[in-house]
Amino acid sequence: MICRPLPLLALVVTLAGCGGDAQQKPSGGPGPGGSGGLPPPEVEVIQVERGDALLTPELPGRIEAVRTAQVRARVEGIVERRLFTEGSEVRAGQALFRLDDRPYRAAAQAAEAEAEVRRIQLGRLESLLPMKAVSQQEVDLARAQVKQAEAQLARARLDLENTTVPAPIAGHIGRALVTEGALVGRGEATLMAVIEQLDPVHVLFTQPNAEVLRFQAALAGGRLKASAQQTVELILEDGRPYARKGRLLTRDMSVDPTTGAITLKAEFPNPQRQLLPGTFVRVRLAQGVAEAAVRVPQRAVLTGPQGQYVLLVDAQNKATPQPVRVGSMAGADFVIEEGLQGGETLIVNGLQKARPGTVVSAVPARPAN
Numbered sequence: 001m002i003c004r005p006l007p008l009l010a011l012v013v014t015l016a017g018c019g020g021d022a023q024q025k026p027s028g029g030p031g032p033g034g035s036g037g038l039p040p041p042e043v044e045v046i047q048v049e050r051g052d053a054l055l056t057p058e059l060p061g062r063i064e065a066v067r068t069a070q071v072r073a074r075v076e077g078i079v080e081r082r083l084f085t086e087g088s089e090v091r092a093g094q095a096l097f098r099l100d101d102r103p104y105r106a107a108a109q110a111a112e113a114e115a116e117v118r119r120i121q122l123g124r125l126e127s128l129l130p131m132k133a134v135s136q137q138e139v140d141l142a143r144a145q146v147k148q149a150e151a152q153l154a155r156a157r158l159d160l161e162n163t164t165v166p167a168p169i170a171g172h173i174g175r176a177l178v179t180e181g182a183l184v185g186r187g188e189a190t191l192m193a194v195i196e197q198l199d200p201v202h203v204l205f206t207q208p209n210a211e212v213l214r215f216q217a218a219l220a221g222g223r224l225k226a227s228a229q230q231t232v233e234l235i236l237e238d239g240r241p242y243a244r245k246g247r248l249l250t251r252d253m254s255v256d257p258t259t260g261a262i263t264l265k266a267e268f269p270n271p272q273r274q275l276l277p278g279t280f281v282r283v284r285l286a287q288g289v290a291e292a293a294v295r296v297p298q299r300a301v302l303t304g305p306q307g308q309y310v311l312l313v314d315a316q317n318k319a320t321p322q323p324v325r326v327g328s329m330a331g332a333d334f335v336i337e338e339g340l341q342g343g344e345t346l347i348v349n350g351l352q353k354a355r356p357g358t359v360v361s362a363v364p365a366r367p368a369n
Helices: 008-023 102-131 136-161 209-220
Strands: 042-047 050-055 058-072 077-082 095-099 164-166 171-173 191-208 231-235 246-251 261-268 280-285 288-297 302-304 307-313 319-323 325-330 333-338 345-349 361-364
Touching (some): 050 333, 058 171, 095 191, 102 136, 191 209, 209 288, 231 261
Parallel strands (some): 042 361
Antiparallel strands (some): 191 261, 231 280, 307 345
């Protein structure tokens, strides 16, 4: 039998059929135990509890020095020398600047000579009075001239003394506002530096009068108990609490008509000069104790289009939003007036990973540092 070659077209069709079978074979996949899903996100939770809460609303305030003194030139002159280190502590009476005293020294010497001349003239007239060589009126006039010359001498000596500019109070002195060679005191007392007493410091803060009235009504109605704690806490600009407690000094008895608020003043120790005048801070003022209150960390309260809410973990380990109504502050926590009863599992950390309705892996929250 003679074998004949297949036509070229038949050969191509045969090869194409074999390749098609290879392409239709399913590719390998994961084994029977493999899974393509992600594990539930881990969140930190706490159990909501009820208990007594000391209400401490946070109020805006500003730090002030206890005493501030402006160092000014009392006489006209040229600044010769600065006698202090900028940014240092100075004592009361310490010399801060020295002015050119030559004109005042000459004026004092002239006034002293004039007073001496008047005294000599008075002595001569008094010696002639018993002999009736002069009248009593001339002697009285000479005595008045002596007093006038002595007053001018005292003024000249005071001007000479004022060429050395002293510190009116002890405290922290800032930068010098004049330099050597500057003319000061012409026409007005030139401001040369500022001294501030920074230990302790005062904090002025405000509270809406409507809020004060609500607290007073709650105390009168028995919904709050009066707090025995009279200390005041300070929150710095970076959010950290100040280590030392303060005390409330005064409370205004009038309401600012433009803001509807009253002004209060507290005093804080400041040995490390950490609190600087002009700094804006927040003050926590103890105002009453709420019994059986629900309090949660501030970070657990979220805000959405429908208002404030928290995320709870339900029995199916799903993140569930719960609307709440926030009341006063209790330290760093919010007091919840409506929405929580106690016993709920509340998400406090990992909120950005817990979408409502998704399953989460809840672990107990680590204690705050």
